Amino acid sequence: MDAYIVAMLVFAGFYALMALGLNVIWGLAGMVNLGLVGFFALGAYGSALLTTKLFWPMPLGWAAGAVVAAAAGAMMALIVARLRGDYLAIVTLGFAEVIRLVASNEIWLTNGTDGISGIPGPWRGDVSPQTFNLIFLALVWVAVGVAFLLCARLSHSPFGRVLRAIREDEDVAAVAGKPVLWFKVRAFALGAAVVGFSGALYAHYNAYIAPDGFAPLLTIYVVLALTAGGVGAMRGAVVGALLVLLLLEGTRFLAAEVPGVTPVQKAALRESIIALSLILLLRFRPQGLIPERTRTRSSPGASR
Amino acid sequence: MIQDWRDLAQILVNGLMTGSMLMLPAIGFTTIFAVLRYPNFAIAGYATVGAFAGWIANTQWGLPAGLALLVAFLAAGALGLLAEETALKPLRPSGALTVAIASVALTLLIENVVRFFFGNDLRGYDLPIMRDWRFDGIRVGPQQLQNTLYAIAAAGALFAVLAFTRLGRAMRAVADNPQLADIKGVDPDRIARVAVFIGAGLAGFGGMLLGLDTSIDPLTGFRVVLSVFAAAVVGGLGSIPGAALGALVVGIGEEMAGVLLEPAYRTVTAFLAILVVLSIRPQGLLGRAA
Numbered sequence: 001m002d003a004y005i006v007a008m009l010v011f012a013g014f015y016a017l018m019a020l021g022l023n024v025i026w027g028l029a030g031m032v033n034l035g036l037v038g039f040f041a042l043g044a045y046g047s048a049l050l051t052t053k054l055f056w057p058m059p060l061g062w063a064a065g066a067v068v069a070a071a072a073g074a075m076m077a078l079i080v081a082r083l084r085g086d087y088l089a090i091v092t093l094g095f096a097e098v099i100r101l102v103a104s105n106e107i108w109l110t111n112g113t114d115g116i117s118g119i120p121g122p123w124r125g126d127v128s129p130q131t132f133n134l135i136f137l138a139l140v141w142v143a144v145g146v147a148f149l150l151c152a153r154l155s156h157s158p159f160g161r162v163l164r165a166i167r168e169d170e171d172v173a174a175v176a177g178k179p180v181l182w183f184k185v186r187a188f189a190l191g192a193a194v195v196g197f198s199g200a201l202y203a204h205y206n207a208y209i210a211p212d213g214f215a216p217l218l219t220i221y222v223v224l225a226l227t228a229g230g231v232g233a234m235r236g237a238v239v240g241a242l243l244v245l246l247l248l249e250g251t252r253f254l255a256a257e258v259p260g261v262t263p264v265q266k267a268a269l270r271e272s273i274i275a276l277s278l279i280l281l282l283r284f285r286p287q288g289l290i291p292e293r294t295r296t297r298s299s300p301g302a303s304r
Numbered sequence: 305m306i307q308d309w310r311d312l313a314q315i316l317v318n319g320l321m322t323g324s325m326l327m328l329p330a331i332g333f334t335t336i337f338a339v340l341r342y343p344n345f346a347i348a349g350y351a352t353v354g355a356f357a358g359w360i361a362n363t364q365w366g367l368p369a370g371l372a373l374l375v376a377f378l379a380a381g382a383l384g385l386l387a388e389e390t391a392l393k394p395l396r397p398s399g400a401l402t403v404a405i406a407s408v409a410l411t412l413l414i415e416n417v418v419r420f421f422f423g424n425d426l427r428g429y430d431l432p433i434m435r436d437w438r439f440d441g442i443r444v445g446p447q448q449l450q451n452t453l454y455a456i457a458a459a460g461a462l463f464a465v466l467a468f469t470r471l472g473r474a475m476r477a478v479a480d481n482p483q484l485a486d487i488k489g490v491d492p493d494r495i496a497r498v499a500v501f502i503g504a505g506l507a508g509f510g511g512m513l514l515g516l517d518t519s520i521d522p523l524t525g526f527r528v529v530l531s532v533f534a535a536a537v538v539g540g541l542g543s544i545p546g547a548a549l550g551a552l553v554v555g556i557g558e559e560m561a562g563v564l565l566e567p568a569y570r571t572v573t574a575f576l577a578i579l580v581v582l583s584i585r586p587q588g589l590l591g592r593a594a
Binding site: 029032034079080083085086089090091093094095097098101102104145189216217220223262263265267268269271272274275276278279282283286 | 337342343345396398400402404405408409410413416418419530534535569571574578579582583
């Protein structure tokens with residue numbers, strides 16, 4: 001049971017990191033990103049490939065995973081920054097699917113749907129599995145802490161204020177002399193880097209990655225986490241990630257209680273509950289548990 | 305590989321058939337966008353529901369494919385309307401993106417409800433097995449050709465409604481300028497409901513056509529969703545003739561990529577098509593400049 005709780009908290013850390021990354025892109029800069037899992041996958045594959053094929057040291061692999069995701073994020077922002085939010089939603093969603101397709105089909109690189117196994121983890125094998133889990137738990141939550149401090153600091157810096165201004169009204173920000181595109185690109189790259197880092201850590205925790213692990217469902221989890229916690233507030237991102245984990249695991253026990261259903265039906269039931277929660281949350285508490293504190297009242301979800 | 309004109313003609317024929325199956329969901333997506341101004345990702349879920357409703361009508365009730373398609377249209381349309389009124393409409397004041405995100409959750413919900421009742425197995429329709437026709441070396445599947453004709457008939461019916469009926473005029477008016485239409489006494493709420501019903505219904509119709517071509521499972525709609533968006537974006541979001549044209553362009557492009565690159569990368573082609581169009585001509589082939 002202890003092992004189970006530790007493992008779940010590690011996953012909560014991955015979600016928290018992703019939610020923080022999304023919060024920079026969506027919460028601060030107001031750019032929707034439904035392709036989160038694509039950046040997560042880039043970070044995971046980037047780090048896994050560099051450490052297993054080229055034998056890079058792990059921390060370097062993680063950093064590289066973040067850099068790869070950031071580069072993809074910057075490119076995406078460059079292409080779509082001029083476009084309206086609805087196009088951005090379509091393009092980011094498509095991006096994640098393309099990443100998954102490439103991961104499934106470029107077998108020479110990614111081993112296709114069989115995935116990559118034997119990804120090293122810090123001191124894995126040298127210590128007992130439970131100690132390894134604890135080490136990783138500490139590692140992930142230190143990463144969450146650092147990312148949180150950086151993002152919170154960023155959010156209240158002049159850079160963060162400009163991003164908020166762009167979120168509220170791009171034209172006004174441009175008239176005030178802010179290079180809107182450049183700010184958007186940096187925000188997107190930064191957020192994608194955090195998400196990519198999370199993916200890299202996930203790969204080394206799990207020791208195994210495959211395209212199936214990067215389904216759009218994961219994006220929904222993180223959007224749910226951020227919406228639950230409060231879009232725009234960095235504390236909200238972390239709290240939301242814990243809540244989503246609670247919900248995810250809660251539905252596991254709930255589904256186990258339902259008699260006479262097959263495993264497939266159980267999985268379907270759980271995913272339905274998650275999807276339904278997001279719809280209900282958007283309807284009844286769109287500002288989340290911890291609303292963003294700024295002097296002007298606005299709903300980030302409503303901005304483009 | 306392309307060796308002579310027959311290979312090229314074969315790609316064109318296949319592309320037109322693929323495109324005609326993308327056409328209806330793309331028209332459905334763009335119709336909802338034209339009136340309500342948000343991208344409804346639940347179109348994937350509606351397509352899946354249409355495919356399963358048609359499957360029940362065809363294999364359980366024994367209806368022929370043509371009538372089952374009507375069932376698919378009505379079932380998906382009804383579900384679309386229900387989902388819109390209960391789940392999405394209350395979110396409209398929060399902005400288009402909130403609705404769009406909710407529609408992603410909605411499509412996931414629909415997919416899993418279908419999975420709960422039908423499982424992940426592939427299912428096929430009761431269809432006569434027919435040999436491919438050959439015209440001077442170019443293969444044409446009778447079923448595919450029939451699907452293409454069904455798609456053209458459905459799209460034609462929609463065009464007729466839009467062009468010749470009062471309702472169609474009202475829909476075009478709301479899409480063009482909601483305020484002006486409101487002043488002129490067109491009830492935007494009613495038009496929105498009609499647009500959602502027709503849009504979701506066409507997605508369901510298209511979903512069943514996809515199933516007739518191969519087989520169905522809970523991911524039937526989601527698998528083509530990127531191609532459907534590509535068709536709508538290439539044609540110009542909100543333009544119904546644009547979606548039809550875009551679907552053919554994307555269909556041919558995907559077949560071409562399937563031959564030149566790898567069949568698995570057809571969807572990637574659709575994504576590239578989106579990027580190219582957005583970079584060069586964001587309003588699409590037939591859309592108006594934003």
